[in-house]
Amino acid sequence: MPTHIQEETAPTNFRARYGEDIVLRFNISNDEEIKALAEAADTLYLDVWESTDFWADIRMAKDIVSFPQVPSLLGLLPQSLQTSHTPLMHDLAQVIYESYPSGSPMHPDSHLQHSGFTPSLRAPNEPSSVSKDLFFTDYQPYSVIQPWMRLMASMFTTHTRLINIGMSYDGRDIKALRVGVHPTNSEQPTKPRKTILIAGGSHAREWISTSTVNYIASSMITRYGKSQAVTKLIEEFDWVFIPTINPDGYVHTWDSDRLWRKNRQETEFRFCRGLDLDRSFGFQWDGESTISNPCSESYAGKIPFEALEAKRLADWARNETENNNVNFVAFLDLHSYSQQVLYPYSYSCASTPPSLENLEELALNLRKAIYLTSGRSYSVSPACGTPYRSISAQSSAYAKMELGGGSALDWFYHELGVKYAYQLKLRDTGTYGFLLPKSAIVPTGKEMFNAVLGLGRFLMGNKGIELDWEKEAMIGDERVSASFARDQVRFWQGKAEAEQVEPEVESETSSRASDVDEEDFSAQTPIPRFDLRRRR
Secondary structure (H helix, E strand, O other), X not given: OOOOOOOOOOOHHHHHHHOOEEEEEEEOOOHHHHHHHHHHHXXXXXXXXXXXXXXXXXXXXXXXXXXXXXXXXXXXXXXXXXXXXXXXXXXXXXXXXXXXXXXXXXXXXXXXXXXXXXXXXXOOOOOOOOOOOHHHOOOOOHXXXXXXXXXXXXXXXXXXXXXXXXXXXXXXXXXXXXXXXXXXXXXXXXXXXXXXXXXXXOOOOOHHHHHHHHHHHHHHHHHOOOOHHHHHHHHHOEEEEXXXXXXXXXXXXXXXXXXXOOXXXXXXXXXXXXXXXXXXXXXXXXXXXXXXXXXXXXXXXXXXXXOHHHHHHHHHHHHHHHHOOEEEEEEEEEEEXXXXXXXXXXXXXXXXXXXXXXXXXXXXXXXXXXXXXXXXXXXXXXXXXXXXXXXXXXXXXXXXXXXXXXXXXXXXXXXXXXXXXXXXXXXXXXXXXXXXXXXXXXXXXXXXXXHHHHHHHHHHHHHHOOOOHHHHOOOOOOOEOHHHHHHHHHHHOOOOOOOOOOXXXXXXXXXXXXXXXXXHHHOOOOOOOOOOXXXX
């Protein structure tokens, strides 16, 4: 369980809102248990935080578990689930309070002010070496992210532009950074510009996804002209970074409810606002299951694309391809949590994507890049939940905690024709869940930056063969030693052997680069061996 050095105790308003809530992890062993747990969560209007094939994390009021005057959760579950659960957080209110930066609106009594940033990207009176990553030493609100994006575009005008994807329900801009160097010879017709889209913040409470998009963007922008690999990638592709697709929901998590998931769009029930953006896209939309319950955390609206921000993103992407000579070749949709690399399809495991082998191959490359950064193990699977080889054509009713239709992942892959589309669920595996400490921002950013380098190298093929890729990768938590470097070299050169030797653990005298989620890291299993050689 997470331990906390509590300098400040959560105030009364936090205790009133979250003090009686708990998060339980249920260990799942079969489809019947998944179905029963999903039905119970729906009946009691519970908040499903995350689920995999093996467990589900659910937030609920403590009295729902065993309060005698109401139907208890355990009473709705089979006997096998009534004892197979453990609490993840004993003091949810305190963990939530600690997730806010000092000086933010949710720390009204704090004498400290949120540092934000200055035009030099340095704190006042701080040497540059100390404050290099100042913007990423804490989570940043929308009101800070927007001027930071403008600043990046104004400082790096040769290869960075600030663009607007559209406007949210409450009238906020959905801004993005477009990074790329375009050919200047106008006499020759240009092919559609190959573009990679990286987005986060679809679900408002997943702050680490927003910070990670910004970290990747910053790392790419500031390395142009200095890093051969990054320079090559920016010349070969356009990169579009959208930190938060859901600005209204994101602002709401800072001003009112840290655990808010949906957007802030009005529904037919005045007291139940919000639609789930990642259930609102038009491909295989299955919103009928929640159409009568706007209070559901997965409410998809009454029709596809009713969620305004989802429609804005889809309209912008389609306009780019039809009118602006853009060819989207990859889409990374960042979420949290559970450490997974997911590929289409999300709506059903009964349908196999046409480019399954290519999707799997690149997914394993992304996973390997993450592991070689920090030792973190990410699982790889289709977003529907179970590998295709175990699903028959009659298994479309496979039990899941949440329906997967109407996802951005499936829409970009199937409707827009993006060959390499992934949903990446970032750290951790449940110790903190959506409330990942600020000390995890940079380590997570390094993992994903290296994954993006791997993505770019994969897409370039032989065009990048002359580059020394291992020199470009960031070193993460520094928990592995000599064989770590050797494995990196083999990986980036595309010569990894089928039988990899597990990296050795550093001695106890080695410096610790991160104290994040210590027990969670120790529980990580070694990455299974697999063949990284390109399929023929």
